[in-house]
Amino acid sequence: MEFKILKRSKKSKARLGLLKTPHGEVETPAMVPVATQGTVKTLTSEEVAKAGTQLLIANTFHLHLKPGEELVKEMGGLHKFMNWKHPLMTDSGGFQVFSLGFGREHGMGKILKAKSDTKIVEGQQPKLLRITDDGVQFTSPLDGRKIFLNPERSIKIQEALGADIIFAFDECTSPVANHEYTKKSLERTHRWALESLRAKKNKKQALYGIVQGGKFKDLRQESAKFIGSLPFEGFGIGGSFSGTDGNKAMTDMLRWTFEELPENKPRHLLGIGYLEDIKNVIRAGVDTFDCIVPTRYARHGTAFIHSPARGLVRDRFAGGKLDISKSVYLKDKKPLDPKCDCEVCANYSRSYIAHLFKAKEVTALRHLTYHNIYFFNNFVAKIREEIKKGKI
RNA sequence: GCACAGGUGGUAGAGCGGUCAAAUACAAGAGACUGUAAAUCUCUCGCCCAUGUGGCUACGCAGGUUCGAAUCCUGCCCUGUGCA
Numbered sequence: 001m002e003f004k005i006l007k008r009s010k011k012s013k014a015r016l017g018l019l020k021t022p023h024g025e026v027e028t029p030a031m032v033p034v035a036t037q038g039t040v041k042t043l044t045s046e047e048v049a050k051a052g053t054q055l056l057i058a059n060t061f062h063l064h065l066k067p068g069e070e071l072v073k074e075m076g077g078l079h080k081f082m083n084w085k086h087p088l089m090t091d092s093g094g095f096q097v098f099s100l101g102f103g104r105e106h107g108m109g110k111i112l113k114a115k116s117d118t119k120i121v122e123g124q125q126p127k128l129l130r131i132t133d134d135g136v137q138f139t140s141p142l143d144g145r146k147i148f149l150n151p152e153r154s155i156k157i158q159e160a161l162g163a164d165i166i167f168a169f170d171e172c173t174s175p176v177a178n179h180e181y182t183k184k185s186l187e188r189t190h191r192w193a194l195e196s197l198r199a200k201k202n203k204k205q206a207l208y209g210i211v212q213g214g215k216f217k218d219l220r221q222e223s224a225k226f227i228g229s230l231p232f233e234g235f236g237i238g239g240s241f242s243g244t245d246g247n248k249a250m251t252d253m254l255r256w257t258f259e260e261l262p263e264n265k266p267r268h269l270l271g272i273g274y275l276e277d278i279k280n281v282i283r284a285g286v287d288t289f290d291c292i293v294p295t296r297y298a299r300h301g302t303a304f305i306h307s308p309a310r311g312l313v314r315d316r317f318a319g320g321k322l323d324i325s326k327s328v329y330l331k332d333k334k335p336l337d338p339k340c341d342c343e344v345c346a347n348y349s350r351s352y353i354a355h356l357f358k359a360k361e362v363t364a365l366r367h368l369t370y371h372n373i374y375f376f377n378n379f380v381a382k383i384r385e386e387i388k389k390g391k392i
Numbered sequence: 393g394c395a396c397a398g399g400u401g402g403u404a405g406a407g408c409g410g411u412c413a414a415a416u417a418c419a420a421g422a423g424a425c426u427g428u429a430a431a432u433c434u435c436u437c438g439c440c441c442a443u444g445u446g447g448c449u450a451c452g453c454a455g456g457u458u459c460g461a462a463u464c465c466u467g468c469c470c471u472g473u474g475c476a
Contacts, residue, residue: 036428057427095427104429111426141429172427210427238427271427292428299431300424327420357431358419365431 001164001206001233003266003287009387013258013285016387019055019266021087021164022204023079026054028266029282029387031380032089032290033373036062038072038082040373041295042366045084051342051370052377056084057290060157061093065140065147069160077162089290090163092154092196094170094189094210094238095271097136101126102174110271111243112175122180131171133188151195159202165268167236168196170210172270175240182214190226197230206233208268214240215249217256224260234266237286247280254284275304275379282383283392294376298368301325301357304375305337322350324368329354336367342374 007016017028033040033048036059040048048056058078063069075081079088098110105126106118130137135150154169170189173182193209200207209232213219227235237257242249250272261267269281269289281289294304303322322329322336335345336353344353344367356364386392 032427034428041428042431059428062428089427091427096429099427100429109426113424167427170427236427243426268427273426277426289427291426292430293426296425296428296430296432300433301431302425360431362431 003234003264005264007387009283009392010390012283012392013255014282014383014387014392015285015287016384017266017287019087019287021206023085023087023164024054026087026288027384028287029380029383030054030288031278031294031376032057032268032288033295033376034059034290034292035082035084037066038063038078040369041299042362042369043373045082047370048084048373049086051374052381053086053373054377055087055089055288057089057091058082058161058163059091059093059096060154060161061091061096061138061147061149063090063161064093064149064157065142069157073160073162079162087165088163089165089268090158090161090167091270092158092167092169092210093136093149094154094167095172096138097129097131097170098172098174098240100138100141101129101131102177104128106174106176108174108176110172110175110240112240113243115244116176118176120174120177120181122178122184124181131185131188133191135169136171151192152199155196155199155207159200159205162202163205165206165208165234166200168193168207168209168232170212170236170238172238173212173214173240175214175242177214177240179216179219182212182216182219186212186219186223190223193227193230193232197232208232208234208236208266210236210238210270211257211261212239213253213257215242215253217252220253220256221260224257228261232265234268235261236268236270238270247277250277251280251284254281254286258285275376278376278380279383279392282380282387294372295369297321298372299365301368302372303336303353303368304372306339307337324350324354324357324364326354330358336371337375340371340375340378342371342378344368344371344374 002020004018005015019026032055033053035056038058072078072081128139138147140147151169158166169192171185173185189212209227211223211227213223266287269286272289273291301324305320305322329350332350353364353367
């Protein structure tokens with residue numbers, strides 16, 4: 001893999017780049033739709049590409065569970081298996097250490113929405129899995145069976161899957177972990193980073209190290225310094241932030257991190273963001289970022305649109321949300337987003353999609369997903385243009 | 393006309409003497425979702441006050457039995473099925 005920075009903004013830390021992988025190039029900044037189980041839910045791989053997607057991220061933990069990396073390998077690798085001819089990443093399973101552990105136990109996402117009395121202290125274990133220096137013992141959410149993952153196994157699985165970019169195994173720390181827990185967890189993630197590097201054999205794949213450290217400045221800097229000093233080909237920024245103070249916690253964290261990272265290597269922000277986050281993180285210097293928002297929100301009935309729908313939308317950024325489950329849209333002849341030129345907006349009305357959604361037809365979810373992916377890709381493409389023109 | 397069966401909230405459908413404003417599901421309304429256990433989850437859903445171990449009106453209609461009836465009895469009105 002090769003990463004070229006084509007332009008650095010004078011107005012911000014934003015950069016325009018080109019990521020060259022064995023399966024083609026990615027113009028950065030770029031949004032990365034999530035294909036956890038080897039599919040962007042409801043879409044074919046051809047549709048995903050047609051909607052402007054350059055890069056996808058699939059998941060080690062889920063594909064290991066089902067159908068198993070050996071099967072994927074037997075079928076010619078993940079690219080061939082899912083007929084995705086473009087660049088591909090796999091996440092390491094590190095997020096599941098959180099989402100199936102403390103996250104599930106506390107009914108909490110990795111971004112804290114409100115003040116919480118829950119605290120995680122050093123030495124505490126989640127009920128549903130066991131984290132030790134050797135690795136993580138998961139309980140499969142599918143059938144309760146035990147799954148053990150550590151850096152070596154995660155890398156082996158990712159090599160069998162065969163994505164262009166793979167990630168070191170880490171622990172995504174909970175937003176309610178205290179400084180001491182986060183520090184101990186970070187030290188373990190750092191050891192795992194070294195082990196991930198050691199385990200990696202396949203030279204065609206690029207391995208990204210992951211910076212953690214939660215919301216703590218000293219830990220973020222320590223992590224960025226350490227991970228940044230290792231021979232990774234790029235970096236993932238993971239973990240938790242507070243969401244109670246707008247975007248400040250996130251941009252602060254990115255600033256602390258990027259000050260310590262080698263700036264000629266690509267940076268991937270893991271699991272962000274909302275539409276209103278995107279410009280900020282790009283301004284902070286993020287090259288790629290993945291997020292389930294366009295796809296999950298689609299399946300839950302939300303279309304992202306340019307102009308706010310009257311009374312139903314927050315319009316804090318360059319777009320709005322349209323909840324197609326509202327009965328008013330049954331009588332609305334307009335497309336989801338009148339300013340969008342995707343194939344769904346060119347051909348279908350809100351009325352029709354609202355009907356499909358209420359009738360629980362899967363095609364509604366397909367249309368919404370396609371539109372949202374297109375919308376996000378287009379949104380980022382315009383930001384690339386703005387960086388090119390020196391506006392951002 | 394006769395014989396059965398039945399009439400409960402927007403719908404379907406529980407309840408068959410007290411703990412019933414009435415299970416459950418659907419529909420409807422509101423909210424949540426940031427490296428996907430997520431085509432998911434949460435809340436509201438008779439009316440009123442206003443949010444409480446609150447008030448009022450309800451189970452086809454009219455009477456009755458009973459301390460007490462959606463639940464038992466009588467009549468009436470509807471609906472379905474069978475037989476004439």
